[in-house]
Amino acid sequence: MLRHVTTYLEAIREAIREEMEADPDVFIMGEDIGAYGGAFRITEGLLAEFGPHRVIDTPISEAAIVGAAIGAAHMGLKPVCEMQFIDFIAPAFNVIVNFAAKVRYRTGAGAGLVIRGPCGAGVRAGPFHSQNVESYFANVPGLKMVAPATVRDAKGLLKAAIRDPDPVLFFEHKYLYRRLKDELPAGEEILTPLGKARTHREGADLTIVTYGAMVHTAHEAAERVAHEDGAEVEIIDLRSLQPLDAAAVLDSVRKTGRLLIVHEAPRFGGFGGELAAVACEGAFEWLDAPIRRVTARDTPVPYAAPLEDAHLPQVADIVSMAREQLNY
Missing domain, CATH: 3.40.50.970 (Thiamin diphosphate (ThDP)-binding fold, Pyr/PP domains)
Known part of the structure; x- marks a missing residue:
């Protein structure tokens, strides 16, 4: 084709x-x-x-x-x-x-x-x-x-x-x-149903749930953890925030026993809080470590490049939090 x-x-x-x-x-x-x-x-x-x-x-x-x-x-x-x-x-x-x-x-x-x-x-x-x-x-x-x-x-x-x-x-x-x-x-219709998450990367040791551009930041972090720590991180790309594919999140958490939520929006009141609640309500007994979040800071987005980088979640932030959970 x-x-x-x-x-x-x-x-x-x-x-x-x-x-x-x-x-x-x-x-x-x-x-x-x-x-x-x-x-x-x-x-x-x-x-x-x-x-x-x-x-x-x-x-x-x-x-x-x-x-x-x-x-x-x-x-x-x-x-x-x-x-x-x-x-x-x-x-x-x-x-x-x-x-x-x-x-x-x-x-x-x-x-x-x-x-x-x-x-x-x-x-x-x-x-x-x-x-x-x-x-x-x-x-x-x-x-x-x-x-x-x-x-x-x-x-x-x-x-x-x-x-x-x-x-x-x-x-x-x-x-x-x-x-x-x-x-x-070429010539093939591509139609992605709303409300269905996607497993971006398979893994058995930790689940990262994210969406949008942060999928790629999380992927880079997961590759580093695999190379340096020998742990395999599963990444769930939500794709749809509403309707939310809660089943995909819960299935992955039950498999890995750990959940790290990553999003680019500020932390307080962010979408990650709802994801944490979904996991606690549906998979609490499977968790082997506390749920953690890596998010932007609770500030407006700065213009200056160094400040914007400090504001946004970076690969190193995700790697650090992933290691904390893996070693809990």
Whole structure:
């Protein structure tokens, strides 16, 4: 089978293009996504291919973008909204959590839309363009959230999100856009179901649960632990945060007896707290060491490179905590 080398960014563009080709009800909207091709050039070329009625440049108002998308979804269309940076989802918070997330419960008709945008730090973009916002929305029933860590999942999860009948928040890590590459089969549809985690690395001594760009940081740490300590670390890539594949987490913890949670967002109130609760409720008697977390610091993301590096979880941080658990 023919294969083509694809970046994480290109996989997202491919998913959008394929869904627009397959379904005339799919359209995209956002700031500068048309002639300019998007802040990161993800939508480059789509205006020429599909025209201004399906590639819609909007005013600089995230609340208006999402509000219009909800209305379009109720008319049977399938909007995909771009936030130039996921940080800017904040102005749309009210309409997302108080309408989009609750409309199926209130009316029986869901709002099938996708809100996607670049999240995460590591690119020296400072406190207003580097956030991870998953914990803001994790407590809101009715929303689905995905955070792909691989090229294949960037494509497959976005296609699944576009087809989903309810609102999906799609967190794509900007650090991975052009750094991550993979060979994808040409002509084969890639569709990754929401709510299913993936075993990124097999192991029997310790479980690391993570998602997004931290999967790769954790992988590097696991390889170092294997080489220097002779211990095999299993890495569970959640892929979907809501719905959460709790069974995959619990199965791995029951196998290894140890759990280390890694995420890039700040520690306090972060998604890792929920993962720890899931493990305690479902696999406490299998634990041979306390659950630990490696996260970002509880500060805004610094701009200066040394400060940003100190703020973010690093390979050495994960290795140190993994050794503490393995030697407990």
